[in-house]
Amino acid sequence: MTQTTPSPAQIRLQTMVGVGVVLLALGLAAGAVSIPSAAGYGGVGPNFLPWVISAALLICGVFIVREARTGGFRSLEAPTDAAQGYWPGFAWVSAGLLANAALITTIGFIFSCTLCFVLALQGLRGAEGKADRRPVAWLKDLLIGIAISAPVYWTFTKFLAINLPGLTSSGWL
Incomplete structure (x- = not known):
C-alpha cells in the first residue's frame, strides 16, 4: 500500500467534503426541529433518531x-490511475x-435489506x-x-413504534 501526501488542491477538496457533511448535519437538525417531540412507546419521540443522526454527522x-x-x-492509498470506474461493481450495488426499493413492500424490510446488503457487498x-x-x-x-437488518427492523417497529413493511403481520418478520 503506497501512501501519498495530499496536494493543496486535494486538501481543499477534503475540507469541502467535511463542510458538506457539517451542512448535511445542520440540514437534518433543521428538519428534526419540525418533527413533533411527544414521547411515544419506549419514552422517545419520533424526532429522537434524526437528532442522534444529525449529532453524529456533525461530529x-x-x-x-x-x-x-x-x-x-x-x-x-495512492490512486490506481484507472481510466474508468469499475462498472460491474456499480451494477451490483445499483x-x-x-431490488430493495422494489421488493420492500413484498418481502418485507428484513429480507429486502438483506438482499441489498448481499448484492452491494x-x-x-x-x-x-x-x-467471491x-x-x-x-x-x-x-x-x-x-x-444487521433484523435488529434494525425490531428496533423501529417494537421500540420506536415506527411501522416498516414486514413479511408477516406478527411484527417480527
Whole structure:
C-alpha cells in the first residue's frame, strides 16, 4: 500500500467534503426541529433518531474538516490511475438498491435489506478484486445481512413504534 501526501488542491477538496457533511448535519437538525417531540412507546419521540443522526454527522464532519486542515487525509492509498470506474461493481450495488426499493413492500424490510446488503457487498468486493461467488460466501453474506437488518427492523417497529413493511403481520418478520 503506497501512501501519498495530499496536494493543496486535494486538501481543499477534503475540507469541502467535511463542510458538506457539517451542512448535511445542520440540514437534518433543521428538519428534526419540525418533527413533533411527544414521547411515544419506549419514552422517545419520533424526532429522537434524526437528532442522534444529525449529532453524529456533525461530529464526523468536524473531524473530517479538522483532519483535512491539519495536513489532509494522510492514510489514503495512492490512486490506481484507472481510466474508468469499475462498472460491474456499480451494477451490483445499483441492483441491490433497486431490488430493495422494489421488493420492500413484498418481502418485507428484513429480507429486502438483506438482499441489498448481499448484492452491494458483491459489487464492492469485485471492485477490490476480491470477488467471491462461492455458495458458502453468499450464505455467509446472507446471514450477516439478516443479523444487521433484523435488529434494525425490531428496533423501529417494537421500540420506536415506527411501522416498516414486514413479511408477516406478527411484527417480527
